Amino acid sequence: MNTIVRLLLVAVFAVSLPACSKKEDETKQVQQAPLVAPTNEDPAAWRAYVSEVVNRNMDGVTNQPFVYLLPAESAEDFQGLYDRQLEKVKSDISRGILPGNMLAYAAASLSSAKCADMVVAAFADAKPDKLKGVKLLFIGKAEDSERVKAAVTPSGVNYVFVETK
Incomplete structure (x- = not known):
């Protein structure tokens, strides 16, 4: 016993x-403090920053996010890189994205205007409510946020904005 x-x-x-x-x-x-947007055009620093911002905004996302990081405008062959990425983004949008996914857009510089141009152009032909249940994260400047929001809202995405300062 x-x-x-x-x-x-x-x-x-x-x-x-x-x-x-x-x-x-x-x-x-x-808990690690959030990263601050780089003040230069170092691609590695921007990848780390964007990755951290995307990870902090994954609530409600059930799949691997689609991250589109546009190089800085000073990059060699920027226009060619921009054109290819715009084509890819348009293709992804026209094909459709399943609910529970995230689309994240950012530029590898403090200039977000060109990235905003890309998002606006990509969503020009998006069908209404085609992307319902998809989260769209735009990382950029406040002055670009409103025109991005206006362009993507008809598609039904859940728009989230993170400001780079």
Whole structure:
């Protein structure tokens, strides 16, 4: 009988140890401060920033997001890169995006006007309510947000704006 009681006590003690260490691990985790938009045109810094912003806005998104990061306008062959990305975005929009997905648009610079131009052009022919249930994240300047919002709203997307300062 004593052996059974001892085994039960050991089992209870063994089960409670992982729970204690798990609580300690949770308290040790410190929430990382949000990244600030880079002030230069470093593509790696912008990729890290956009990735962090996208991850912070994933609520309600059930699939891998579609992220369109337009290079800085000073990039070599910018116009060619812009044209190819615009073609890709138009193709994705015309084909349709399933509900639960996210479309994220940003430029790898503090100039978001060209990225806004791309979004507006891509959504010019979008059918009304075709993208219902899709989240659209625009990362850019406040002065570009309203025209992007006006262009994408008829498609039925859930529009989210994050300002770069």
